Amino acid sequence: MGFGHLGEGRLKNSSYESSQVDAQGARxxxxxxxxxxxxxxxxxxxxxxxxxxxxxxxxxxxxxxxxxxxxxxxxxxxxxxxxxxxxxxxxxxxxxxxxxxxxxxxxxxxxxxxxxxxxxxxxxxxxxxxxxxxxTNQAPFQLWLKGNKDAMTEQQKRGAELFFGKAGCVNCHNSASLNGQRFAAxxxxxxxxxxxxxxxxxxxxxxxxxxxxxx
Ligand code: HEC
Structure with a gap:
């Protein structure tokens, strides 16, 4: 029960045995x-x-x-x-x-x-x-890629230009789903x-x- 960024607010529900707790060690x-x-x-x-x-x-x-x-x-x-x-x-x-x-x-x-x-x-x-x-195939960017030129606002287009250009995001975010298909520490x-x-x-x-x- 409870929250906490690192789990500090989490308490065991007293009605459970330890062995029944279903907490995962990684998100x-x-x-x-x-x-x-x-x-x-x-x-x-x-x-x-x-x-x-x-x-x-x-x-x-x-x-x-x-x-x-x-x-x-x-x-x-x-x-x-x-x-x-x-x-x-x-x-x-x-x-x-x-x-x-x-x-x-x-x-x-x-x-x-x-x-x-x-x-x-x-x-x-x-x-x-x-x-x-x-x-995420209904996102404005996806609709724009499919040919709907009105799907993105001017601001979103400027963001995309940054993402695929000067900001270099695409160096890592470059697969079909814009993840990198690799793992990072x-x-x-x-x-x-x-x-x-x-x-x-x-x-x-x-x-x-x-x-x-x-x-
Ligand atoms: C050097 C490689 C690298 C670059 C360059 C990079 N990213 Fe990332 N990005 C990552 C990694 C690795 C993760 C996963 C981090 C994690 O899981 O804690 C990530 C995660 C993200 C996420 C969260 C995705 C999710 O599904 O939770 C967003 C949003 C994001 N990046 C946006 C950007 C933007 C915008 C830029 C450019 C300004 C950028 N990234 C540049 C490596 C990179």
Whole structure:
């Protein structure tokens, strides 16, 4: 419960056991334009492609990430699968029947054997597919790129000129989604390194080490 830039205002809800606290040690990525991102999590640790290609030999042996990355998934699918486990979610037929979701799984995954159809992995795939629909494709800049010359104000156009010109933003922000498709050290500690109670017990032993950066 509560807030605080570094977690200092966060208190454990007294009705929970320590083991039930769901605090994450690192802030998640924004949910927009994920379709353009092949490696997920703050460190890029999820996903077997892009920067993680051919780095298997240095993936942690006993790391919970490794199992999921070994499935050859994109970052989004891997991240969502792991998140369902971390957040102790269950996906099984009886539950989906009860919630009215089974038919949707049948429609989405007809090619998957019913024995494998109602699982954390198909659930994760569905969530990832949903993420891929969240785009900033209605932003004035996007509409302008599509040919609507009135979509941007004069001030916005001057900003774009700066962004792609003198200010040099495009040197780093240069992919389809204007991120850099790379990871940078930003000098901010993970929340679990700050000593506040909510993050400490939860994250001990669950640390995600960015062990497979290439280069
Ligand atoms: C040297 C590389 C570099 C340059 C040049 C650069 N950025 Fe960034 N920018 C980054 C990185 C790295 C991040 C991610 C920082 C983080 O996650 O804390 C970022 C994040 C951002 C974000 C937040 C995006 C988000 O989804 O949270 C905005 C907005 C932004 N930059 C705008 C700009 C603008 C405007 C300029 C030009 C004036 C600029 N950047 C120049 C590297 C750069």
């Amino acid at each position: 998640p990525l924004p949910t927009i334009n994920h379709a353009c991102v092949r490696n997920a999590l703050w460190s890029g640790a999820f996903g077997s492609f892009a920067m993680n290609t051919d780095t298997r030999e240095i993936w942690g042996k006993a790391d919970p990430l490794t199992d999921i990355n070994l499935k050859n998934l994109e970052g989004l699918e891997a991240n969502n699968h792991r998140a369902l486990i971390v957040h102790r979610q269950e996906i099984k037929k009886e539950l989906l029947d009860y919630l009215g979701y089974s038919m949707m799984f049948d429609e989405a995954f007809p090619e998957i054997d019913p024995k494998e159809r109602y699982t954390l992995q198909t659930g994760a795939n569905a969530i990832a597919a949903y993420f891929r629909t969240i785009f 930003v000098g901010v500690k993970d929340l679990d390194m700050n000593g506040y109670e909510v993050f400490k017990p939860m994250m001990a032993g669950l640390r995600v080490v960015p062990f497979y950066f290439k280069g």
